[in-house]
Amino acid sequence: MSLLRALRKGPCLPHTARTAALLLAAIGVVPALVAQTPQPQELVVVRPDGRSQLSVTRAKSGAMLSLADLANVFHLTIREDTIAGGVTASYKDKTIVLVPNQRLASVQGRVVSLSAAATRAGNTWLVPLDFVSRALAPIYDVPIELRPASGLVIVGNVRVPRVTVRHEAGTNVSQLVLEVTPSAEPTIALDGRRLIVRFDAFMIDAKVPAIDDDGYVQGVRVAEPASLVVELGRRFKTYRASRTSGTDTLEVTLDLAPSAPGTPAPSPPGTPTPSPFPGEAPPLLTEPQGVRTIVLDPGHGGNETGAKGPGGTLEKDVTLVIAQQLKTLIENKLGLRVLLTRSGDQAISLDQRAAFANNNKADLFLSLHTNASVRPGVSGAEVLYLSLDEYGPEAQNAALQAADAVPALGGGTRTLAMVPWDLAQAPHIDASARLAAFVDAALRQRVTMSGRALQRAPLRVLIGANMPAVLVEMGFLTNADEERRLRSKEFQTRLVQALYQAIERFRARVSVGVAGATGPTPAPSGAPRPAVRARGEAAAGRLR
Template sequence: MLYERDRREVLPAVRNGVEMLPLNQVLTGQGVTMSADARGSSLVISYGGREVTVYDRKSLASVGGDLRLLSSPVLFEEGRWLAPVESLPRLLQPLLGKRVDWRAASRLLVIGDVAAPRVAVTTSVSGDTVRIVLEASEPVPFKVQQDEKRVTVSIARELLETPPRQERLTGGIVDSVQFLGGRENVFAIGLGRRFQQLKTSEEPARLVLDFQARPLTAAATPAGTPSPGAPVAQAPPAGRVAPAETRTGGLRTVVIDPGHGGEEVGAMGPGGTMEKDITLGIARKLRGALVNGLGVQAFLTRDRDVEVPLDERAAFANNYKADLFISIHANASRSHGAKGSEVYFLSYQSTDEESRRLAISEGAVEVSGGAGVAAGSDLALILWDMAQAEHLEASSALATRIQEELAEVTGSQGRGIKQAPFRVLVGAAMPAVLLEVAFISNADEEKLLVSEAYQNKVVGAVVRGVARYQQQRASVAGGTTAGPGRP
């Protein structure tokens, strides 16, 4: 069936406290004919010889000649016919001759026969073991993958229903359990410091994961000191900053994001300098400095003058499994006096859980035929929104270190680390910061931004900030990162 591949986001309108959906948007692609009478008092929707008639400001509809009662009146408003979400199945099922389901919990209007297994997740702790059980309403294929930081369970089904959840655990065995979604319906389990091994047992429709901890005493390696048996860190190659390798243990990949690009030029200075050019120049220099100075891999989200959507930039970093994401921008203000550098990390709404629930209940409603999460859909939105949540503390630490170093070279007073809901940081699944190097809108700073010397100073400061951040993380993490040596 045509539209079973189609998953769309439709924004509900709220009238008198009732969520309404525009019928023409809901029915796009369903092959129905819609004709309103001249005065806009009624609308006839026909499909395959069947007819449904709805009336403006009436809670009654004629469905194939029978009158049906709706939960609230249909409204004709500025050319749109709004129908109460709850009543859509009652209206559309007989019309389309197929199942139409409103799943309030997952905000899905499912049109067509789409089997969506439900999956419940329960966690329990006993002694040194955390048990996580995934229980599905029907047999589903579980795929378990493990890397050093997390265990993921994916369920390759087109549509899955699961209560939106994000759970944090204490005790250091499992740190977090969350549903990331995506086409594969991924559940991610963040591993804690004390995690030692995973035992799984699978039955059809049920997966049991036992996370076992190493005994507490063994984990208590003094902070910062590598365990005696660990291989010695590789000698730094000639010409590199000597202590870098040891300082940056655990840091392998950095993704640098030169802001804006292509048609989207960003801000413009009074002298005509374009933000997109400044950001690319600094980002290229920073890549070189990170590779040579810290011996890490570094990638740019764009290495030429091209427009890249914001979400793709974070997705790029996620695909490279980057350890850090650094977005480079030049600021602009309507106030000409504005100057100085700033380092931002994402502002998450005060209570994550509440905002997420809000996002779910207030956000867009999907009309689904059953394909996986499409980009821009509501579900994708919510899950994407959670990516940065667990890295906020690290992002804040990274922002602080970079800003401290920047303040040294730029002498920026009064600005500093800040938080803002910057879209480019939202989807980054690693510590992520956005650097506003200086104000391009300020004539003096515009001149600085184009100067090689200033760009180099900024780059040097960022590299030192990253190195200090990593050093600090390594010493906090203690045994885990200092343990097995890395080539």
């Protein structure tokens, strides 16, 4: 007997279910007094492992969600009672009862009001938005927060602070006030004519007003994953940041100003520029420039086909497809400059690939490959960064090489460290190890890894890269099952999402100065310690 039918029979149910039925019958005719909220076009469900969307349907009673969509996203079991005309939604051992034409739900025997009644539309049931917060959240095993005004559903312990932006224009100083709730630490970087404020959060729920250009601020926009970008005006020269902390709120004030009155120009080298804020500390929360340009290297090409699968799949084709998809995702979500060492089927030498990255002043270099083995059963992805063991003490000391001061155009000097080509990667080994750890951790969440997933090896393609650089073996083409996966769009999407996540997280750490830190590089939690491959090990001899 279904729960809905039992609710109507009453005596066959336990006391709590009979109570729920009586309450539904008794107060079902009373309209629910629920405050009106904005109706988004869709809801974005934010979890620690990513995001998904819920379509919002417009109905006479307001914004509604498909119960079938909710079931897919939240792993609910839906059972319909065709005789009683109602429906139940269960999560594990907990149940929600919905009766048609009543703005009520029985949630584990407790009656709650909804803004609209559940209704049937074709082959699915529709429920109001507040079903998520009032009915689903109480039975779920992690917190669920509905933010209808922002179109967000936050599931689990995900940091998504609300950020409210206020702008106060002035003659000599323009002020932006950022109210952050709950508090999330920001870092601030001046990047050309933009001021970028990045928050230590998964994403931000920002409310940004329209801003009239006052000469200092042209506009403010949200940038993925958790940043605000301030477009600066022609009068802007410098800024000061200050902060005020409350119980669970942080207020950051940005004062944007022209150059100080009477400032001589230009000053001799080494002379500090006078501040428009005399007697006060310099701007705080500043950061290094961080990651702005990424070079993706699709392995092989032309006559260099690379590994070949039993079904005829070529490594050069798989790597190019993945690189193109990753380039598009990074550009769309992070707004970074992304270049490919090859955009078609052409052969490029290993040294030319690193030189391309160096000449374009790349901040990251990812070389993408698929693996091969004489044993067809070997499978799994691997992440490698350069081992200096093959290059002796000279390579170990390259990172400590003293820099030389050389004349710069326009006067002054510029500091340059002259490092031989074969040792260009040496100063970046620690950062490369950190990048490799991020890639390894992200891949583990989405694909199968080999038994030697995180490794160091003497890789020719990485030797001359003058930036953090790693090589990713995305799977073994010589394994028939893995070949089929590498050709599938679903598996390619998983690989691209993992690589994107690793880059995003590494970039966030660079912005607060972590990735460039010296000292040993810890492996991510649960990952094995990197293995060191001896020269000549593996079929390809690691001539990557």
